[in-house]
Amino acid sequence: MTVLWNLLYVFLRAFLPALFERKPDTMEDAAPQTELRDRLRSRVRATWGRTAVVAILLLATCSASGCWLQSTRTVYVKDGQPVRIRETIKNAKVWVVGADGNPVAGKMDLAEGWYALPMDDEDIPLGTITNVPDGKDADPAK
Numbered sequence: 001m002t003v004l005w006n007l008l009y010v011f012l013r014a015f016l017p018a019l020f021e022r023k024p025d026t027m028e029d030a031a032p033q034t035e036l037r038d039r040l041r042s043r044v045r046a047t048w049g050r051t052a053v054v055a056i057l058l059l060a061t062c063s064a065s066g067c068w069l070q071s072t073r074t075v076y077v078k079d080g081q082p083v084r085i086r087e088t089i090k091n092a093k094v095w096v097v098g099a100d101g102n103p104v105a106g107k108m109d110l111a112e113g114w115y116a117l118p119m120d121d122e123d124i125p126l127g128t129i130t131n132v133p134d135g136k137d138a139d140p141a142k
Contacts, residue, residue, distance in 0.1 A: 082117045085110050 077083055089110040098104040110116070 080118050082115045085112055085114045085116060088112045 091107045092110045094106055094108055094110075095103045096106050
C-alpha cells in the first residue's frame with residue numbers, strides 16, 4: 001500500500017506544478033487602426049441611405065401584394081353559386097335531416113371534389129331556425 005502512496009506522491013509532485021504554472025504572455029495589444037475605422041464608417045454612412053430606401057420599398061411592395069409567408073387569398077363568390085371543395089375538410093359541422101324529418105346536428109368529412117351548394121328556401125327543412133342573433137344555427141329539438 002505504501003508503494004501506491006509513494007507513486008501517487010511522485011506523480012502529483014511532478015504534474016501539479018506544471019498544471020498551475022503561469023505561462024508567459026505570447027500576445028500584446030495591437031495598435032488601434034483609426035484610419036481603417038474611419039474609412040469603413042464613412043463607407044457605411046455613404047451607402048446606408050440607398051440601402052434603407054431599397055429595404056423600405058421592398059417591405060411596402062411585399063405588404064401591398066400580400067407576398068408574406070403562407071398568405072391567404074380571398075376570392076369573392078357570388079351569392080347562390082356552387083363551389084367545389086379543393087381539400088378534404090375534416091369534422092365539418094353540418095345539419096342533416098334525420099329519419100323523422102327534423103334537422104340533426106352532426107359532423108362529417110367533406111371530401112375533396114365535392115360541391116357545396118346554397119340552400120334554396122324549399123330545401124330548408126321545416127322547423128330549422130336560421131339567422132339566430134348570436135350567429136349560430138340552433139337545433140329546434142332543444
